[in-house]
Amino acid sequence: MKLEVQTYIKDLQRRISSAFEACDGSAKFFHDDWQHHSGGGGQARVIQNGAVFEKGGVNFSAVSGVLPEKMAARMNLTGEPSFFATGVSLVMHPQNPFVPAVHCNFRYFECYDDSGNIADFWFGGGADLTPCYPFLEDAQHFHATLKAACDPFGTNLYPKYKAQCDSYFYLPHRSETRGVGGIFFDYLRGDFAQNFAFLQAAGNAFLEAYLPIVERRKLESFTALEREWQEIRRGRYAEFNLAFDRGTQFGLETNGRTESILMSLPPVTRWVYNHTPEPNSREAALKDFLKARDWLSEA
Numbered sequence: 001m002k003l004e005v006q007t008y009i010k011d012l013q014r015r016i017s018s019a020f021e022a023c024d025g026s027a028k029f030f031h032d033d034w035q036h037h038s039g040g041g042g043q044a045r046v047i048q049n050g051a052v053f054e055k056g057g058v059n060f061s062a063v064s065g066v067l068p069e070k071m072a073a074r075m076n077l078t079g080e081p082s083f084f085a086t087g088v089s090l091v092m093h094p095q096n097p098f099v100p101a102v103h104c105n106f107r108y109f110e111c112y113d114d115s116g117n118i119a120d121f122w123f124g125g126g127a128d129l130t131p132c133y134p135f136l137e138d139a140q141h142f143h144a145t146l147k148a149a150c151d152p153f154g155t156n157l158y159p160k161y162k163a164q165c166d167s168y169f170y171l172p173h174r175s176e177t178r179g180v181g182g183i184f185f186d187y188l189r190g191d192f193a194q195n196f197a198f199l200q201a202a203g204n205a206f207l208e209a210y211l212p213i214v215e216r217r218k219l220e221s222f223t224a225l226e227r228e229w230q231e232i233r234r235g236r237y238a239e240f241n242l243a244f245d246r247g248t249q250f251g252l253e254t255n256g257r258t259e260s261i262l263m264s265l266p267p268v269t270r271w272v273y274n275h276t277p278e279p280n281s282r283e284a285a286l287k288d289f290l291k292a293r294d295w296l297s298e299a
Contacts (some may be wrong), residue, residue, distance in 0.1 A: 001121070001192060005108040005199075006086045012106065012203050013060040013088045017045045019207050020058070020092065026051035029058065034257050038065030040084075044260045048267070052099070052218050052265035056092035057263035061085070063142075067111060068253050069177045081119065083111040088203075089247060091264040098217040098228035100138065100179065100211050102208055103236060103264070105247060107202045108196075115180055124186035126161065127206050128169050129213075130179030132233045133226075134289040136298060138213045139180040141297045144181050149205035152197045161185045166292035171240055175292035178240050182209075205266045229283050234269040241265060 027050030035041040042061030047053050058248065064084045072081050087107030110121035129142045143162070147161045150158040165184035170177050183202065188195040241248055241264050251261035277283035 002084050002086065002110060003136060005123075005196060008196075008200060008203075009062075009086050009088045009106065009108070010060055010108050011257070013043070013045065013058050016088070016090060016207060017047075017058045020047065020053065020056065023085065023211055023218075024050040024052040027053065028293075029140060032259075034066065034260070036063040036064070036257070037255060040064050041239070042257070042260065044257075044263065046263065048163075050095070052094060052096070052214065052257045054093050054095045055267040056090065057260075058088065058090040059260050059263060061087050061260070063245045063254075065254065071253060079114045081111050081113060082116075083109065086108045087125075089264075093234065094214070095130045095221060096218055097222050097226045098135075100215050100217075101234075101266075102130070103128055104203075104206050106199055108199070121192070122186070123188040123199045125199060125202060126165055126182060126184035127202070127209065128165055128179055128182035129210070130233075130237060130287065131211075131289070132230045134285050135269070136295075138216070138287070139295045140298070141213060142180070142182060142209045145205055145209035146202070148182065149201045149294065152201070153188070157185075157198075158183065162205070163185075163292070169240065171186075171244070174236060174239075176236075176287070177292060178237065180289055180295065181292070204229065229277075231266075231268055231270040232272055232275055233286075234266040235271045238269055239263050 004276035010262050021028055021189045022245055024047065027047050029045040029047045030042040032046065034044065042059065047056050064082065067083050084106065087105060089105040091103045092101060104127035106125035108123050111119050113119045127146065129139065131138065147158040150161065161183035162181060166177055168184045169179065169181060227237045
């Protein structure tokens with residue numbers, strides 16, 4: 001089971017990073033292989049200072065080890081249960097403020113009892129879009145593509161996983177969503193083949209959901225003020241990843257590779273005390289975007 005998923009995840013990393021290099025047209029990903037202290041390892045692929053992408057990473061991992069005690073307790077496992085986890089995780093921070101940042105993660109996890117038998121396994125993942133400027137057509141394209149990937153597995157899945165994304169990528173101290181959402185699913189147990197097929201459908205839809213938006217926006221001119229706004233919005237992104245993101249917490253709790261875990265942080269950001277956009281400005285209009293809403297029903 002785990003080798004089948006690992007093979008797919010590794011190939012997804014290859015396909016996504018190759019597509020991003022072609023889109024950027026200038027920078028290439030640096031490949032950094034690493035080993036986990038307790039077993040397995042991975043490869044970080046990082047791009048920096050490109051024509052389109054200021055910083056980004058497409059990371060693959062396949063690691064094993066012993067679950068930390070508090071994580072084992074949450075799973076009702078006793079003794080020293082071991083685990084295996086594989087996944088691809090990416091975050092891209094574009095140069096242009098009109099190109100939205102994007103995140104996706106597709107993963108598989110299994111853990112074992114003291115006899116080495118599988119005690120539990122599940123799939124998780126999703127993709128979400130974080131614009132600095134509100135473009136309805138971009139949000140609709142992203143959501144429509146992900147919905148098309150979900151629908152063959154049940155028309156109830158897109159609204160369910162969209163709602164989970166809105167709930168998860170939320171900054172309670174700011175009373176706003178991190179971006180315009182997407183889909184988020186976790187702890188998919190039961191039918192391995194069905195859930196793996198769904199993971200592949202969602203993973204394969206990612207490039208189609210994101211790259212047309214990049215191509216539409218990447219050559220738009222922008223001002224220093226619009227760049228400053230992008231850096232302020234990146235601060236909100238960093239707040240979420242450091243304070244709330246489960247992947248960050250899991251990586252740190254399991255003594256994961258720090259550089260890979262914190263790859264998601266933007267290269268340049270700022271916090272301006274009590275910053276308030278000018279009324280009726282494009283920056284002020286973003287506030288209405290940062291709410292859970294039905295993107296596909298809007299004109």
